[in-house]
Amino acid sequence: MTTATTTVALPAAGGGWREIELAAPRAWAEHPQSFRSRIAFAAAHVVADPRGENVPGAPAAVDWEATLAFRRHLFRYGLGVAEAMDTAQRNMGLDWPATQQLITRSAALAREHGARIASGAGTDQLLAPASSIGEVADAYLEQVEFVEGAGSQAIVMASRQLAAVASNADDYLQVYSTVLAQTTRPVILHWLGEMFDPQLSGYWGSSEIPIATRTFLDLINEHSTKVDGVKVSLLSSDHEQELRAALPKGVRLYTGDDYNYPELIEGDGVHHSDALLGAFAAIAPAASAALSALDAGDIEGYRREMAPTLALSRHVFAAPTYYYKTGIAFLAWLNGHQDGFVMVGGLQSARSIVHLGRVFELANEAQLLTDPELAAYRLGQLLATAGVAR
Secondary structure (H helix, E strand, C coil): CCCCCEEEEEEECCCCCCEECCCCCCCCCCCCCCCCCCEEEEECCCEECCCCEEECCCCCCCCCHHHHHHHHHHHHCCEEEEEEHHHHCCCCCCHHHHHHHHHHHHEEEHHCCCCCCCEEEECCCCCCCCCHHHHHHHHHHHHHHHHHHCCEEECCCCCCHHHCCCHHHHHHHHHHHHHHHHCCEEEEEECCCCCCCHCCCCCHHHHHHHHHHHHHHHHHHHHHHHEEEEEEECHHHHHHHHHHCCCCCCEEEEECCCCCCCHHHHHCCCCEEEEEEEHHHHHHHHHHHHHHHHHHHHHHHHHHHHHHHHHHHHCCCCCCCHHHHHHHHHHHHCCCCCCCCCCHHHHHHHCHHHHHHHHHHHHCCCCCCCCHHHHHHHHHHHHHHCCCCC
C-alpha cells in the first residue's frame, strides 16, 4: 500500500471511529554537531525490558541496549541528553540503583559521541521520610558526587524529601547552599512545578509563585558562579520571561515549558531561553531542523519547523501532566526505537487508548512517524489488545 492513499481509523471518545490519511514520511536531515545559537537537551525516557517484572513497586528492569540506542538517536540530531530526569521516571518507577547504571552508561556514551550530557541529582535514594534538612543535604551531595564522578554535569533536581521536611524558605536556601558549595562544576538548578509532581507543592517555601521566585533568585544571585543555568517547569511563558530577564549575567534559562517552547527559545530580541525539554525526545528531528534554521538566521524557517510540533507536545503533556512519559514511550515504540510498549512500573497504562490515538494523529500531521506503515500496524495491535477494534 502507498502512504498517499492509506487511511487509519482512530477511536472517538464517545464511540465510533474517524479516519485520517497516513502522511508520507519526511527524510529529516541528521545534525550530529551541537547547535551554535542555543544549547539544547532532550530529557530522555528509559526503555523497559519487555520480559522484566516492570510492575508497580518493583525495581526497574531496563532494556539497556534499546535505552542507549535511543540516546544515540538524539545525539544524531545534535541534541544533548538530560539524563535520569522525571522523563526517565525518577520518583515514578526508576529506582536509585538503576539510575546509577543509567547515568554511568549514558555518560560514557556521551563521551564516545562528543555530546553534551547533564544528569539528575536528587534525594530519591532516601526510601523513608527524611528526619532533617541535613539528611536531605547529605543525600543531595551523595548523588551530585556520583553524577560528577561519572563525567556528567549535574542537574540539581527538586526534592520530594526536602519539600516534606522544610519549614520555610531558609531551609531551602540552607540545603541548596550546602550543595552548591561542594559542586566541582556549575550545575543546572531544576524547579519542577506541582503539575509535574504534586508532592512538590510549595517548593522554595511558598505556594505563591512570586514569593517562591524571590527565594529562587536569592539563591542564584548568591551562588551565580556555581550555577550554569536554571530549568523551570511551571508551564508559564510569562513567568519564564520575567525570571529570564532577572537572572544574573551568564546564568542561562533552560526552558522546561513543553507548552510554549518555540517562542521562548526564539526569544524576545533581548533574551532567549535554551532548551531542556522532554518534548524534544518526542520531536527530535523537527527540533533539530528548527535549531539548524535558527543557527542560519532563518527565523521564518525556525517557526515553520517548530509550529507543527506544538499541538503534539501540548497533547502529550496534557493534564494530568505527570503522565506525559507514557506518550514519550508510545512515540518511541511507534517509531521502532523499542520492541514493546511497556514501561517501568507498568506506566504504559497511564493514558487512555483515545488519548494515544490522538498522539498518533498529531505525530502523523507533524511527519514525525519514521515509518508510517509500521506505526499504523503497531497502533492497530494496541487497539485490538485493548478491545477497541472495528
